[in-house]
Amino acid sequence: MNSFNLDAIDRKILRILQDRGDISHAAIAEAVGASPASCWRRIKALETAGVLVKTVSLVDPDLVGRGLNVFCQVRMKSHDPLARRNFERFVESHEEVLECYSMSGDWDYLLRVLVADVADYERLLMRGILTHEAVANSSSHFALKSVKYSTAVPV
Amino acid sequence: MNSFNLDAIDRKILRILQDRGDISHAAIAEAVGASPASCWRRIKALETAGVLVKTVSLVDPDLVGRGLNVFCQVRMKSHDPLARRNFERFVESHEEVLECYSMSGDWDYLLRVLVADVADYERLLMRGILTHEAVANSSSHFALKSVKYSTAVPV
DNA sequence: TGTGAAAATCCTCACGT
DNA sequence: ACGTGAGGATTTTCACA
Numbered sequence: 001m002n003s004f005n006l007d008a009i010d011r012k013i014l015r016i017l018q019d020r021g022d023i024s025h026a027a028i029a030e031a032v033g034a035s036p037a038s039c040w041r042r043i044k045a046l047e048t049a050g051v052l053v054k055t056v057s058l059v060d061p062d063l064v065g066r067g068l069n070v071f072c073q074v075r076m077k078s079h080d081p082l083a084r085r086n087f088e089r090f091v092e093s094h095e096e097v098l099e100c101y102s103m104s105g106d107w108d109y110l111l112r113v114l115v116a117d118v119a120d121y122e123r124l125l126m127r128g129i130l131t132h133e134a135v136a137n138s139s140s141h142f143a144l145k146s147v148k149y150s151t152a153v154p155v
Numbered sequence: 156m157n158s159f160n161l162d163a164i165d166r167k168i169l170r171i172l173q174d175r176g177d178i179s180h181a182a183i184a185e186a187v188g189a190s191p192a193s194c195w196r197r198i199k200a201l202e203t204a205g206v207l208v209k210t211v212s213l214v215d216p217d218l219v220g221r222g223l224n225v226f227c228q229v230r231m232k233s234h235d236p237l238a239r240r241n242f243e244r245f246v247e248s249h250e251e252v253l254e255c256y257s258m259s260g261d262w263d264y265l266l267r268v269l270v271a272d273v274a275d276y277e278r279l280l281m282r283g284i285l286t287h288e289a290v291a292n293s294s295s296h297f298a299l300k301s302v303k304y305s306t307a308v309p310v
Numbered sequence: 311t312g313t314g315a316a317a318a319t320c321c322t323c324a325c326g327t
Numbered sequence: 328a329c330g331t332g333a334g335g336a337t338t339t340t341c342a343c344a
Contacts, residue, residue, distance in 0.1 A: 003220045014219070017212035021176050024338065035312045040340075051219060055212040057172035059308040063206045064169070065158045066308050069256055071265060088302050095309040101224055101298035110226060110296070114308060141265070143256035147243050151306055153214045153221050153269060154250045179320060190330045195322075312344085319338075327330080 004051045009034055010042055011155045014051070017043075018152035021055035058151070061114055068115050069143035072129060073107040075136045083134035084108075090132055096124055107139075118142075159206045164189055165197055166310045169206070172198075173307040176210035213306070216269055223270050224298035227284060228262040230291045238289035239263075245287055251279055262294075273297075 006014070012032040016023065025043070029036040046052045061067055076083060084102075091100045091111065099112040111129075115121045121140070129138055161169070167187040171178065180198070184191040201207045216222055231238060239257075246255045246266065254267040266284075270276045276295070284293055 002218075004218045006219065014212075014214055018214055019211065021210040021212040026338075036339090037313080037341085038311060041311090049218065050215055053213040053215050054174075055176040055210060056174065056306050057169075057176040057210040058208040058306060059169055059173055059310065060205055060208050061308045063157075063159050063204065064161065064308060064310050066310075071256075071258075091303050095305075095307065097303060098305045098307070100301075100303040101226075102300040102302055103226075104297045104299055107296075109302070110298070141262075142259045143265070144259055145257040146255075147257055147264070148246050148252060148255040150250070150253045151211050151213060152250065152253070153216045153219060155214065155219050155221075180322095181320075191321090192323080192331080193329055196328085314343090315341095317338105317340085319336105321336080322334090324333095325331090327328105 004046070004049045006051075006155065009038075010046065013039060013042055014046070014155045015152070017052065017055075018155075061146075065116050066114050068117055068121065069146060070113045070115060070121050071141045071143070072111040072113055072125070073103075073139045073141075074109040074111065074129065075106070075138065076108045076134055077136045078134075079108075087132060087134045090128070094124070094128065159201070159204045161206075161310065164193075165201065168194060168197055169201070169310045170307070172207065172210075173310075216301075220271050221269050223272055223276065224301060225268045225270060225276050226296045226298070227266040227268055227280070228258075228294045228296075229264040229266065229284065230261070230293065231263045231289055232291040233289075234263075242287060242289045245283070249279070249283065 009032050013028060016028055016031055025036045025039050029039045091097050096113050096115055097111050098114050101110045103110050113121065113124065115124065125140065129135060164187050168183060171183055171186055180191045180194050184194045187194065246252050251268050251270055252266050253269050256265045257263065258265050268276065268279065270279065280295065284290060
């Protein structure tokens with residue numbers, strides 16, 4: 001059990017912060033019914049514990065011409081740890097790959113890739129993923145629409 | 156073409172803001188080589204245009220006991236728009252479902268669900284997704300590890 | 311943990327270029 | 328459209344109760 005011990009107020013704070021990262025401690029204090037100083041101390045503790053990782057601004061992909069979500073299932077040639085690390089570094093270095101999970105089941109990895117259009121994706125697939133030495137094959141699935149996208153972990 | 160027209164400085168600003176949403180305009184100004192006022196005007200324009208959606212704090216799922224990512228492919232009974240909307244409302248109202256995409260191919264929807272453990276997921280699946288009137292069947296895939304998770308849209 | 315206050319920072323805008 | 332400058336509000340931060 002290496003999870004931070006949250007009480008009710010911590011949870012409230014996290015819920016608020018996950019919805020709006022830019023908000024004054026005073027406003028949080030009022031919302032959770034505590035003093036600003038108390039909130040400040042709690043937030044600082046949550047930060048140093050690593051519960052609060054960072055605060056980021058969210059950009060609308062469509063409005064910057066990155067409207068296409070593609071999910072790519074990848075199967076590796078071997079399960080050799082070196083090859084895996086190699087592939088994971090590849091993933092890490094490509095900003096189009098927003099998410100990557102090591103999976104159970106038929107496929108080794110699942111990637112969420114965000115690109116401008118199909119041609120854009122084709123480029124990444126042919127010149128990146130499929131040509132990677134550790135990759136055996138892959139299967140791509142295109143999102144027609146993003147129904148929901150949330151960054152808020154339930155607490 | 157309904158995408159915002161970004162110049163080089165806008166892109167720099169977005170890159171910075173997507174990495175750190177809490178940062179002063181002055182610091183941004185210095186980083187991009189412009190005046191704070193100019194940055195402020197640009198950011199405001201990006202906000203009103205909807206490019207900058209919101210700023211949020213990110214929480215480490217593991218540290219709050221929500222360490223299990225599950226991907227759930229869902230097939231609908233019919234493609235009746237009403238049933239779809241109904242299901243999408245269901246998705247929207249469940250905070251464990253962080254992402255949901257309408258998909259091309261064999262499955263109608265792909266969901267990313269964040270839960271505490273398998274038992275937790277079983278509950279959602281049996282008492283939520285599978286029992287939903289619009290859902291025909293589903294297939295679940297478990298993430299063994301989160302290799303990469305980024306919220307930054309490439310700009 | 312809460313109150314209070316001090317100091318620093320930051321946002322915001324008017325003006326001139 | 329950009330930069331300078333400055334007012335004023337807001338916020339962080341901490342000492343003390």
